[in-house]
Amino acid sequence: MKILSTLSIALLFSAGSAFAQSNDAVVTQDGNSNSSLIDQAGTSNSAIVDQLANNNEVELSQLSNAAGSSSATISQTRNDNRVYLDQEGLNSAAISQTNVGSVVRSYDGSGAAVQYSEGALNELSVLQAGAFNRLNIEQLAGGNSATITQGVTVGNNVANAAFVLQDSESNDVEIFQRDARNKATVEQLGGGLHDALVNQLGSDNTADVMQLGSDNSANVKQAGDDNVAGVTQDGSGNSATQRMTSGDRNEVSQVQYGSSNISGIETWGDDNVYSTTQDGTGNFLFLNARGTGTGFTNGGGNNGNTFTANQTGNGNAISGGIDGSGNNVTLTQIGDGNSILGGMGSYGAQGLRIVGDGNTATISQMTDGNSASINVAGNNNTATISQ
Numbered sequence: 356m357k358i359l360s361t362l363s364i365a366l367l368f369s370a371g372s373a374f375a376q377s378n379d380a381v382v383t384q385d386g387n388s389n390s391s392l393i394d395q396a397g398t399s400n401s402a403i404v405d406q407l408a409n410n411n412e413v414e415l416s417q418l419s420n421a422a423g424s425s426s427a428t429i430s431q432t433r434n435d436n437r438v439y440l441d442q443e444g445l446n447s448a449a450i451s452q453t454n455v456g457s458v459v460r461s462y463d464g465s466g467a468a469v470q471y472s473e474g475a476l477n478e479l480s481v482l483q484a485g486a487f488n489r490l491n492i493e494q495l496a497g498g499n500s501a502t503i504t505q506g507v508t509v510g511n512n513v514a515n516a517a518f519v520l521q522d523s524e525s526n527d528v529e530i531f532q533r534d535a536r537n538k539a540t541v542e543q544l545g546g547g548l549h550d551a552l553v554n555q556l557g558s559d560n561t562a563d564v565m566q567l568g569s570d571n572s573a574n575v576k577q578a579g580d581d582n583v584a585g586v587t588q589d590g591s592g593n594s595a596t597q598r599m600t601s602g603d604r605n606e607v608s609q610v611q612y613g614s615s616n617i618s619g620i621e622t623w624g625d626d627n628v629y630s631t632t633q634d635g636t637g638n639f640l641f642l643n644a645r646g647t648g649t650g651f652t653n654g655g656g657n658n659g660n661t662f663t664a665n666q667t668g669n670g671n672a673i674s675g676g677i678d679g680s681g682n683n684v685t686l687t688q689i690g691d692g693n694s695i696l697g698g699m700g701s702y703g704a705q706g707l708r709i710v711g712d713g714n715t716a717t718i719s720q721m722t723d724g725n726s727a728s729i730n731v732a733g734n735n736n737t738a739t740i741s742q
Contacts, residue, residue, distance in 0.1 A: 382404045383404075384407065387408045387409045388411065389411045389412070391411075409434045409436070410434070415438070417446070419445075428448075438450055445477075452488065453483075455488070457488045469494075477499040480502045483504070487514050490516065499526045499527070502528075503530045503531070506531075512537070516538045529552045544567050548568070549571045551573045552574045560583075566590070566593065567588075567590060569591045571592075584606070585607075587610045596619040601624060607627070607630070612634050620641070621643045622660070628660070631663070633671060642662060642673075644660060644679060656679060659680075659681045659682065660683070681712075683714075684714070684717065688721070709729070713733075720740075
């Protein structure tokens with residue numbers, strides 16, 4: 356049986372009369388199957404909700420004018436709790452859910468929880484501990500920030516999902532997920548200047564980042580086996596970095612459209628598949644399969660991997676180092692004045708350097724003015740350059 360907080364009912368009637376007021380709501384509920392409904396419309400809104408036990412629900416709507424502000428602090432312990440949130444104004448929200456089966460969605464339950472402001476800043480912080488948690492967030496207008504943690508300590512933090520959509524420009528999102536079968540999805544739209552960081556520790560996880568506009572940065576880190584990660588950027592001056600610090604049988608893909616983009620892939624493990632596509636001019640690609648430094652004294656142990664890179668356009672460059680055996684590398688450049696020669700600033704490898712046995716490297720360069728260099732050390736390796 357659900358119990359609707361009497362304080363919530365009073366707030367529902369008192370907070371909806373005018374925008375010229377400051378509203379404060381504090382709700383504490385101890386027990387199972389409680390429901391708290393808060394509807395605030397004023398210049399300054401504040402809500403604090405603390406629910407202790409299982410199967411509790413918070414429905415919170417905070418509406419203020421363009422100069423107003425809304426803040427929400429929600430804590431739910433135990434299992435199968437839900438938060439439905441809509442905020443309009445200068446917004447901030449901090450949500451903490453522990454244990455399993457928790458959900459964060461929109462006020463009416465139909466879609467993503469929404470933070471909207473007109474030229475203002477939205478801030479969101481969500482902590483979900485346990486398994487089977489769901490987070491669906493939309494931050495509209497610009498200058499938004501979202502920090503999401505799913506899984507605090509090593510344990511049963513499985514099958515969590517986080518989706519974040521940010522519109523306009525200058526948005527920032529950080530997602531941390533621990534353990535297995537988690538999924539993180541980030542979509543940053545609008546003019547650009549976005550930053551996205553996804554960090555997943557464990558196996559069978561999935562990360563997808565899409566960024567539109569210019570001067571965006573995407574960073575995906577995964578440690579574990581059988582993970583999948585993808586980054587898509589459409590615009591100029593973007594950078595994408597994907598780091599597989601450990602693990603086997605992972606899949607990594609990057610796609611960049613536009614000019615002056617930088618793509619970096621760093622990995623350590625076996626039987627992984629990596630694919631990068633860059634379409635535009637003046638793009639850079641760096642591949643480091645634990646081959647950092649001359650002679651790769653800090654690397655090794657990357658075996659049976661497949662690396663595929665395609666660049667279309669003029670003035671593009673590829674640099675990389677691989678330390679291991681049985682790897683297959685295919686690099687294709689279509690356009691004029693492309694190079695596989697190094698000289699990429701902080702990316703220190705010179706051309707393509709491979710140390711190990713039984714590796715295969717194939718370089719294809721089409722049209723005019725291209726240059727390529729392969730340095731292979733080891734036994735039973737094959738290197739092919741077609742220009």
